[in-house]
Structure formats: structure tokens, C-alpha cells
Amino acid sequence: MKPYKFLIIPNRKKDTGLAVTKRILAFLQGKGQELYVDPEFWEDTKSFQTNPVTPDQYDSIHMAVILGGDGTILSSARKLYQYSIPLLGVNLGRLGFLAEVEPEAATEALEKVLQGQYSVERRIMLSGSILNQGREKTDPFLGFNDAVITRGAFSRMLRVAVEINGRYVETFLADGIIVATPTGSTAYNLSAGGPIIVPGAQNLVITPICPHSLSVRSIVVSEEDEISLRVESEASPEEEEQERKIMLTIDGQVGYGLEQGDQVRLSRADGAIYIVKMKDSTFYDILRRKMF
Template identity: 45%
Template sequence: MVKVGIVVNREKDAEFKLTTEIVKWLLDRNLCVYVYYDLGIKNNNLICTDKDKIYRNSDFVIILGGDGTILGVAREIQKYNTPILGVNLGRLGFITEVEINDIYNALDRVLAGDYRIEKRIMIKADVFRENKCLKTFFALNDICITRGYLSRMVKLDAYIENNLVDTYNADGLLISTPTGSTAYSLSAGGPIVNPTLDVMLLTPICPHSLKSRTIVVSSDDEINVVVDRSQEGLIYLTADGQEGYELVGGDLVKIKRALNCLNLIKISNRSFYDILRNKLKDR
């Protein structure tokens, strides 16, 4: 029996109307469905459980929301390698695959095996203080090290494979995946990169220099960022703009490609460049 998980952004489907319709459609086809909200449906094939079990037990997971919802799911699901099908409930997204009006056609194709898997690299950031790892973060888009609201510029030393690249005096520093190249990195002046490439981007945010530019490195490289010990004021590390951690002077952040990728179910013939063209047109 095919097992399908469903994760929904409650702000996008507050009354669970769409979620309930999709669940009933799947149950009518004798599929096992995992959800983490009680929808009031009585069926032996409907299992209400926590997200971790949904990600671990499902053959694929339907994500109802937008790119932001997928970013949150990506960090949790990557360790299971479970494929996801993103359904867009907002504006045109770069990561979501299906629009609402095409959801059932898309599910028919997935259940018939008429799809492909597109792998997106993720990055892992370990925060060290006095040689002790305090925290680990995963990100699909980017790891950002930046100043607090009222702080001055931060001073950061960036190393690639133990080679000093530059000392940045800036508002911050972004380490992005190709998927994240169309997010914060783009706004910071970074290049647009095809999301299937195996690279990482190092982009300074508002650097106090005319020579500081984005550096593109292999995804096999390790990027080390050291916060200057004389640094005063608040400094934050954020993962995909959704998880955060306060840094202090002397902290070391080691960033490298994560062991697992995010597996995106792709069914449309819409290319990255089609999405890019439409997205830039909207701007």
C-alpha cells in the first residue's frame, strides 16, 4: 500500500478545507495517509501522528503552502530522503511544483510513476565556541551571519579549505546553495545559479569595500567563518531566515554540504528558466 504524508501551512489552509479534500481523494484510492492534525475523518487508513513519523514512514509527502513552508520541511525531512511534492498556495514560487488547480492531475501522475526526482543540495553549519560544537543547523537556501539591528558592521574572516579568502567588514555574510541564489543572496547582489549545480555561494551583505564580490566554490569545499574577537554588539546566525542563534566574538562557524539532499518530485515540463522568467517579470 502506498503511504502518503501531508504537511500543511495553517495560515494558507486555516479551515483544512483543501487538506480534507485531498485526504478524502487519497483514501478513496485505498492509500494510507499520514497527517498531524485531527481532521475528524474516520478511516482505518488515515493515521494522525507527529511530523517525524510522517517523514519517516511516507513514500512521499505533499507540502501544502509555499516556498517558506518547504524550507521548514526541508530541514526536518532531509535525514530521511523522503521525496516531497510542493503545492503552491501563494504566489509563484521557485521551489513549489504544482498549482492548486492541477493538484489531482499531478497526484495521478505521481501515483502512476510518471515523475522524476530533482535533488537539491543542502548545507550544514556547525557553531563552535572554545573548540566545542554548540549547535548544528541545516539549510536549503542559506546560512546568514549578520549584525543585530542596532549593532555596527561585523568583522568576519572567511576561509575556504583553511585558505583565508578575505576579511569582511560588512552588515553580514551569506553562504548560499544554488537554490538560495534566488533568495536573499540575489537581493545582496549575488548571481543566479541553476539549482541543480553542485556549488556554494559566499556573498557579503553591504560590504564596506568596492572589491568584495560573491565567490562561487565547489560544494565539496568547507567554508569556515570566524567572528572577530573584538566584535561588540549582537551577531546572529540564521538558517533559511527561520532558525537563529546568537554568536559572540571568537566563534567559528563551519559550513559544508549536508550529507543528504532534498528530493523534489517534478512532473511539469516547466524549466527553472521558465520559472525565473516569470518570477522576474512579476518584479
């Protein structure tokens, strides 16, 4: 059988001296696997016969092993999304909801991968764009967890008008609003009182942040729905520019400035992210172990 082509994605801040990365590389090298790394890491790992990956090689990668926290997986997912590469997360962070394999069990998990004892879970992503008066202000963007509209430096409420498939739903007065995928439902959405949605579900959830009404609740929509959020700030024209800043944040990692009247359009992206799961672990096991 031909060797797997593994792309190893380390995180220098989480993996001191790349100790865990090198242990994984040594294991896979000993198993005769074909190893690739970002050119940034090649000098540190070339003794393990790694190859510096080039953009034209992504299509041939069988699996990416991502070492870090959930944030490392989120950024890697947006980067690798178009190539449909299964992602195996090794948790070097705190919670590790996406990176479910602990460092001490990494080689055991990879042994199971080589023996075919794993499954791949399909996860949907968000696709979005920002418009003003019908014209796009930014290139389209992708999100794995969520898209969040909040105010910047000052804690002043926002008005955000929500439409679904072009039909007006409500204008929410709140600290902000979250649109999350099932993967992101256990992140900011959960902290804001939104529901947990099983990862394989084909839904999006809209959750106001600290709404100015006790009757406001999250709205779960289908993967076919298009969501539109229009920003209507509570700030007056006389207030300082700094106070009126509004931000759209994607996965807590990528930010865009918004102005009053801007419209954020969000829907399920074409394609999917594929997360490698060990057969002896379920979403409910992880939920019980890491959340409850």
C-alpha cells in the same frame, strides 16, 4: 500495484479551514492511497481515513505533500531530510519558488504522480556548527536555503573573516554575509546581488551583504569545500550589549546568537533533499514565470 504512502503536511495559517488539504485528501482517498498526517492534524482529517504518523513510520513514506509557502517546505525539509522522502510542494504562499504546484492544479499534479509522470530533483543541503576556541557551542545544524550572519538591532557593519579549507581568503567589512545552496541562491543571496545557481549544481556561494567595497563579489565554491566564517565585530567594548548582538540565521527560521571570535563552519551535508518536479516544468520556466 500497492498504494503510495503519502504524508500530508498542511499549514493552518495558509490553508483556511484546511480547505485545500481536504480536497487533496479526498482525491487521494478516492484513489485508494494510504494517507498519513502529523498527529496535530489527525482530528481534522480522520474522516479521510488518515493515520497519525509516528517517527518509526517516516522510513516507509513514499512522498510528502507540503501545503504552504516556501517557508513551509524549508522547515519540512530540515525535519524530513534524514529520511530521503521526496517532497511535493503546493503553493499557498506568495512566490512559491519551491512549491511550484498551484492549488487549483494540485489534484492534476497528483494524478500525474500516480501515473509516474514526474521526476525527482536532488538538492544539496548545508551542514554547520558554531565553535569558540575550537570547541563546539551548539549541536550541528542543517539548512536548505542558507546560513546568514547579520547584526541584530542596530545597522552597524561587521568584519567577517572567511577561510576555505583552512586557507584564509579575506576579511569582509559588510552588513553581513550569506552562504547559500543552489536552492537558496534565488532567495536572500539573489537580493544581495549574488548569482543564480541552477538547483542541481553541487556548489555553495558566499555573498557579502552590502560590502564596504565596490570590488567585492560573490565566491562560488565546490560541494567538497569547507567554509569557515569568523566574526570580528566593528563595535567597541564601550557600546551597549544590545548594539553588539550578532545573529546566525538558518533558512530565515532558526537563529543563534554569536559573539566576537565565534567561528561558523559550513559544508555540504551528507545525503540530499529530493524535490518532486512535474515533467512539463523546468527550472527555467519557473524562473521566467516567477522572477523575470
